[in-house]
Amino acid sequence: MLSPLTQSISSRPLGLVRVIIGVAALLRSFVALRVLLEISEPEVVHIPYLDWTPSPSVPLIVLVISVWMVSSILFTAGWRVPWSGGALFLAIVSTLASDQQAYSNHLYLMAWLVLLLIIADAGAGLNLARTNRPVFRWTVLLLMLQLTVVYGFSSLTKINDEFLSGMVLAGVMRNGVLQFPETLRTPAFLSSLALAVVTLELLLAVGIWFRKARPTVFVAGLGFHIAITLLMSTTVELFIFSIEMLALYPLFLTQESLVVVWDDECDSCFDWVSRFRRFDVLKTLHVVGKSSDSNPIPAEEVERSLHLIHQGETTSGFKAVTGVLEHLVPTLWFASILRVPGISHLAERWYRWQAARRSCPVALRSPVTP
């Protein structure tokens, strides 16, 4: 029963998380620099965790932030991740420990993510050396659990009278990039919105583990993070928090191959498949031409539309395209919206229209490889 924990899996999704978290860490270093420099000013109170801790001096701040910036760049590139990640982790922790005003939940989360990425050997994939060593499933599982812990804890702590009354939302949804409509600032609406937030966070925490619910969760999660970033006042912090959380989503995608069966005598199919290959960062696509011996679909069906075979299910047309887009970067975060009734119907009609106008046969070409 426990053997899946030590099963080896592809390191590419993990590498993608490392790249995104590295970029988020670089962005966050500028916020840390501002906060630490403010703390070092004589007018500003120093609030240490331990009374004997000295106030951070400017040279020390410059040193810590320089280490932070350089290590985050190296970490992003996948250069000696135990060392670059270790230096980044220490820079973040020393910032957190310097003063209570330097704390924030998303920075605490960033420290955890960097630590878990080091443990998981996140430099194994998507690195400068272009190597791709497998990693162990349990190390990736820790990062997946981190997502559920954050959303779940956040949701459960909001189940209190104050939050559910809508009062907290009324307070925090001010001075954002987008103004919350004043006409909706009523106790009834804010209270309903508060309940929706609690429910949504719980859905994100739990639903992401279920394959059937995952497309909905991805779109709901993206919408949730865009909304909090634009509507709430702490925009920069929430933007970084949103990047941290959304970075973890690809870890939940299946690592089982997606078999794309295409008409290799068709020009427009060639373009589609070439684009797919270009954005297949996670390397989950297995492309099979109509004329290939390993094609399991009748040729006349493949001539009509693209087919996708994944986890025992075969889909065709725009449904197949959607299935593929849900595993590509960056479309994996929003492609599920194409499953919404109405949108999927229109997209399918557009696909059929495109397919009818295709030019065949094309000179024998192979789809581009990245």
Next chain:
Amino acid sequence: MTGWRQSRAVALVAIAVFLTVQLIIPIGRYGNFEVTQRFGWQMFAGFVPAPQITVVTSDGEHPVVLDDYMAWPRADIDIVRYLPAHLCEIVPDVQSVRWETGSLEC
């Protein structure tokens, strides 16, 4: 792949430690889910009003703008424990600092 990661025992211990630190410590420490505190994930779960602090000088009482004396006046900081003493040190001609629930003679 590094050898220690291959061990199921290491995997189980790591998962147990992770969940303990992330869940049990914040819950056990604060006794409930509701409080806005550090090292948990209670994001925007409650509303903690900032203290209203004033300084008294020879020419009267003046309200304190927290952002002028704090880098980040977070709700999880016990502001009245630290800020009044600091104000006594740096505000010229200050005689005392007052807030809703107390005061400090400088």
